[in-house]
Amino acid sequence: MAIKARAGWLKLDSFSSCKVILFLILISIHLCELNAWSPSAMHTNNWAILVCTSRFWFNYRHMANTLSLYRTVKRLGIPDDRIILMLADDMACNARNKYPAQVFNNENHRLNLYGDNVEVDYRGYEVTVENFLRVLTGRHETAVPRSKRLLSDEGSHILLYMTGHGGDEFLKFQDSEELQSHDLADAVKQMKQKRRFKELLIMVDTCQAATLFSQLHSPGVLAIGSSMKGENSYSHHLDSDVGVSVVDRFTFYTLAFFERLNMYNNASLSSLFNSYNPSLLMSTAYYRTDLYKRPLDKVPVTDFFGSVMETIHTDSAYRGFSVKGTDKAEIKAPLNLKASQAERRALSAYHQDQISDFNKEVCSFHCIWSTLHKTVVEKIEDADTFVNYGLVVIIPLVAASTWLWR
Amino acid sequence: MEKTRWFWVWVITSLFFRLVLIYFPENLNLGFRPEVATPLTSLRRLAEGYWLKQSSMSPYAGSMYHGSPMLLSILGPLTVKRIEGQPSHLMCSLLFVVADLVTAMLIRATGQTLQLAYSQSLRSLNLVSLLESSETLSAGDIAALVYLWNPLTIITCVGSSTSPIENLLIVLSLYGACLRIAPLAAFGWVLAMHLSLYPVILIIPVILLLGYGPDAPPRKLFLQKNSSENGNSPSCHGNYPCNEVTSQEKLPLHPFLWRPVMHFMLWASFWLFYVFVLCSISLKQHGGLLEMLKRTHGFILTMEDLSPNIGVLWYFFAEVFDFFRDFFLIVFHINILFMILPLAIRLKHRPCFLAFVYIAISSMLKSYPSVGDSALYLGILGLFINELAEMKFSFFLFCGYIGVSLLSPVMHNLWIWRGTGNANFYFATAIAYACLQIILVVESVGAMLNHDRMLRKNSTVKL
Numbered sequence: 001m002a003i004k005a006r007a008g009w010l011k012l013d014s015f016s017s018c019k020v021i022l023f024l025i026l027i028s029i030h031l032c033e034l035n036a037w038s039p040s041a042m043h044t045n046n047w048a049i050l051v052c053t054s055r056f057w058f059n060y061r062h063m064a065n066t067l068s069l070y071r072t073v074k075r076l077g078i079p080d081d082r083i084i085l086m087l088a089d090d091m092a093c094n095a096r097n098k099y100p101a102q103v104f105n106n107e108n109h110r111l112n113l114y115g116d117n118v119e120v121d122y123r124g125y126e127v128t129v130e131n132f133l134r135v136l137t138g139r140h141e142t143a144v145p146r147s148k149r150l151l152s153d154e155g156s157h158i159l160l161y162m163t164g165h166g167g168d169e170f171l172k173f174q175d176s177e178e179l180q181s182h183d184l185a186d187a188v189k190q191m192k193q194k195r196r197f198k199e200l201l202i203m204v205d206t207c208q209a210a211t212l213f214s215q216l217h218s219p220g221v222l223a224i225g226s227s228m229k230g231e232n233s234y235s236h237h238l239d240s241d242v243g244v245s246v247v248d249r250f251t252f253y254t255l256a257f258f259e260r261l262n263m264y265n266n267a268s269l270s271s272l273f274n275s276y277n278p279s280l281l282m283s284t285a286y287y288r289t290d291l292y293k294r295p296l297d298k299v300p301v302t303d304f305f306g307s308v309m310e311t312i313h314t315d316s317a318y319r320g321f322s323v324k325g326t327d328k329a330e331i332k333a334p335l336n337l338k339a340s341q342a343e344r345r346a347l348s349a350y351h352q353d354q355i356s357d358f359n360k361e362v363c364s365f366h367c368i369w370s371t372l373h374k375t376v377v378e379k380i381e382d383a384d385t386f387v388n389y390g391l392v393v394i395i396p397l398v399a400a401s402t403w404l405w406r
Numbered sequence: 407m408e409k410t411r412w413f414w415v416w417v418i419t420s421l422f423f424r425l426v427l428i429y430f431p432e433n434l435n436l437g438f439r440p441e442v443a444t445p446l447t448s449l450r451r452l453a454e455g456y457w458l459k460q461s462s463m464s465p466y467a468g469s470m471y472h473g474s475p476m477l478l479s480i481l482g483p484l485t486v487k488r489i490e491g492q493p494s495h496l497m498c499s500l501l502f503v504v505a506d507l508v509t510a511m512l513i514r515a516t517g518q519t520l521q522l523a524y525s526q527s528l529r530s531l532n533l534v535s536l537l538e539s540s541e542t543l544s545a546g547d548i549a550a551l552v553y554l555w556n557p558l559t560i561i562t563c564v565g566s567s568t569s570p571i572e573n574l575l576i577v578l579s580l581y582g583a584c585l586r587i588a589p590l591a592a593f594g595w596v597l598a599m600h601l602s603l604y605p606v607i608l609i610i611p612v613i614l615l616l617g618y619g620p621d622a623p624p625r626k627l628f629l630q631k632n633s634s635e636n637g638n639s640p641s642c643h644g645n646y647p648c649n650e651v652t653s654q655e656k657l658p659l660h661p662f663l664w665r666p667v668m669h670f671m672l673w674a675s676f677w678l679f680y681v682f683v684l685c686s687i688s689l690k691q692h693g694g695l696l697e698m699l700k701r702t703h704g705f706i707l708t709m710e711d712l713s714p715n716i717g718v719l720w721y722f723f724a725e726v727f728d729f730f731r732d733f734f735l736i737v738f739h740i741n742i743l744f745m746i747l748p749l750a751i752r753l754k755h756r757p758c759f760l761a762f763v764y765i766a767i768s769s770m771l772k773s774y775p776s777v778g779d780s781a782l783y784l785g786i787l788g789l790f791i792n793e794l795a796e797m798k799f800s801f802f803l804f805c806g807y808i809g810v811s812l813l814s815p816v817m818h819n820l821w822i823w824r825g826t827g828n829a830n831f832y833f834a835t836a837i838a839y840a841c842l843q844i845i846l847v848v849e850s851v852g853a854m855l856n857h858d859r860m861l862r863k864n865s866t867v868k869l
Binding site for chain 2: 316317383384386387388390391394398401402405406
């Protein structure tokens with residue numbers, strides 16, 4: 001009985017131990033997941049990359065789309081040095097533009113999008129797939145200026161808006177080349193590995209837009225497209241004065257949503273995404289949230305479309321970014337790498353010997369100085385306090401010598 | 407007693423005045439004026455260098471700070487410390503006020519020593535009547551008051567520039583040399599040379615002071631007196647020994663004593679070694695001693711920063727071709743070195759005055775002059791007020807200095823801020839200032855030599 005009971009207890013024990021082990025494994029997986037997902041960095045800055053990929057006069061509306069979004073994003077607080085604006089052609093100063101240096105996105109011509117502070121970073125033929133991918137991944141030639149680089153870090157939220165002509169899993173650049181969806185997915189994966197963003201919102205306004213981000217698999221990415229596979233995206237209306245369509249439907253309704261906002265509204269992304277009416281758009285605005293962990297109704301639109309930062313007011317002087325402690329750490333760290341340092345010391349001593357043998361007669365003072373330097377100085381770890389002590393010692397030294405001299 | 411009481415009243419009033427100016431709201435922006443703050447002496451640059459040092463970068467990065475690392479350790483923490491409700495750089499300004507006070511006291515002590523030596527030498531030349539006939543003012547007191555109340559000194563003290571410390575060190579070395587305290591003189595000279603390169607030429611007057619003693623009439627007078635005494639005493643005719651007679655009336659010949667000079671050299675090398683060791687430790691990770699020498703003394707000699715100042719070099723080097731740049735740098739610096747030897751030969755019996763002339767010349771022709779340098783030599787000029795009583799053009803110089811001090815900021819404003827003037831306006835005031843300094847040097851040397859001639863005439867007449 002006892003044995004049976006014990007065996008029974010053992011069995012139960014093994015079963016419960018299995019359960020415990022399984023439970024632990026599940027917990028660890030969950031924790032790993034959490035670790036992989038939990039953001040280690042704070043959201044510190046917002047970037048916007050606005051790309052218009054079409055050229056020619058009849059693609060006026062794509063330019064107007066991009067410039068409208070540029071205006072919105074600037075109005076809501078992102079400064080020019082955080083915006084990379086890529087326009088593939090010049091509509092404002094196009095020979096066919098009846099209103100030179102003016103770009104409108106509505107036939108009422110209420111807003112001139114090409115005001116006096118538009119900074120275009122990539123213009124004309126510079127808008128290529130290669131440059132676009134270089135901007136995303138940050139792999140530029142050394143001569144590329146900072147204004148053309150995406151200098152984001154692991155605390156950045158990036159808005160990537162692309163408009164132009166697209167199709168099933170591609171986006172057309174400049175009527176001569178394509179960006180494919182897996183290229184985009186690879187670039188985003190590189191960005192994630194290099195910690196170039198914390199969260200990324202991709203907004204695409206082309207035909208069959210949702211296919212462009214179908215291959216994405218990096219966490220922290222939210223994507224919305226103006227139409228699904230097999231659907232076209234349509235322009236909103238034709239401006240008979242300018243002669244071409246001036247805006248696309250998806251962007252028009254996006255702007256209608258944003259024109260109601262100012263910098264301090266905390267409208268959420270879910271309200272933006274739910275504002276798209278398929279019957280008005282004549283297509284289905286599709287968004288994927290499987291890679292994005294935050295619930296959309298908790299994310300304010302200004303996390304991507306604007307830049308509202310929390311400021312902390314402090315009275316103390318700016319202390320710089322390294323405190324004394326890190327200084328000490330820098331000095332102490334080499335001591336841990338004893339082997340390499342010993343090697344280095346041996347090498348330098350060897351060189352010193354060679355040099356000293358070579359000019360023994362000439363540089364006696366120099367040799368004395370260098371040996372003194374090696375022995376005395378390198379032993380001293382905390383240079384600053386030693387210098388302070390030395391300075392403090394000067395005054396009594398002078399006073400004593402003066403008094404004794406008399 | 408009355409005089410000393412009034413002296414101290416004036417001293418305390420000047421300190422009070424400085425404190426009032428420090429607490430005044432900073433409308434004057436003295437730290438931004440090129441006449442006051444040069445790339446070498448500006449306190450804002452020192453604060454920047456200190457911040458760079460605290461961020462574990464070399465303090466010389468970015469070509470902002472060009473001073474000594476020891477100044478960084480002393481003044482750096484003071485620039486950062488902020489007390490609620492007080493103006494910024496308060497602690498540094500208080501330190502400069504203290505430095506000014508100590509400088510004035512040292513000038514006074516030097517003046518007293520000089521005056522004592524002067525009256526002694528006059529007495530030994532039997533020119534006591536000269537002493538009593540002319541009303542000799544206490545040169546030390548007057549020089550100290552001139553230094554404290556000179557508007558240029560006050561502007562330098564209040565205007566966030568590190569010149570007061572350099573002036574203190576130069577005066578310290580002169581004081582030590584006058585009193586023949588070799589360690590003090592060596593300390594002052596080494597540190598003054600370390601902070602700004604030009605006091606290195608003061609080694610000659612310091613050595614002369616240590617060797618010969620304070621200013622005295624020319625040795626010829628003493629020799630003449632001795633020989634005439636020898637000639638007049640009857641017992642020296644023939645072969646009779648005349649030692650006992652002459653030994654009684656033998657005048658102090660001030661032979662050149664080598665011992666204090668040797669001690670000075672030893673102490674100078676000790677202090678130099680000390681300073682170099684401290685600096686190399688301080689800059690251990692950022693290039694060491696060579697980097698410091700390149701960035702401080704190299705910066706002074708190569709004139710890298712051409713921002714306008716009250717000197718004459720910036721205008722010239724803004725337009726000289728690169729091919730000739732080194733040549734003209736050598737020319738300008740040799741301009742100072744040329745005058746060292748002739749002046750030393752002519753004025754070796756008056757080393758303190760020689761120091762004044764050297765300071766005046768170097769502050770005129772140095773790479774980055776400021777009003778702090780002229781504050782120093784105008785203060786030291788007060789030490790010789792008895793000998794230079796008959797200096798010509800003194801009123802003209804006085805008005806000239808006032809005029810240049812007032813016009814120079816105006817021209818700078820016209821040029822930089824309003825855009826209605828150009829660099830020539832500002833350079834005109836710089837040239838006028840240089841001319842005034844030249845006239846001052848020439849006339850003061852002339853007046854001193856005239857004074858010596860007058861002494862010689864009087865002593866020979868006496869005989």
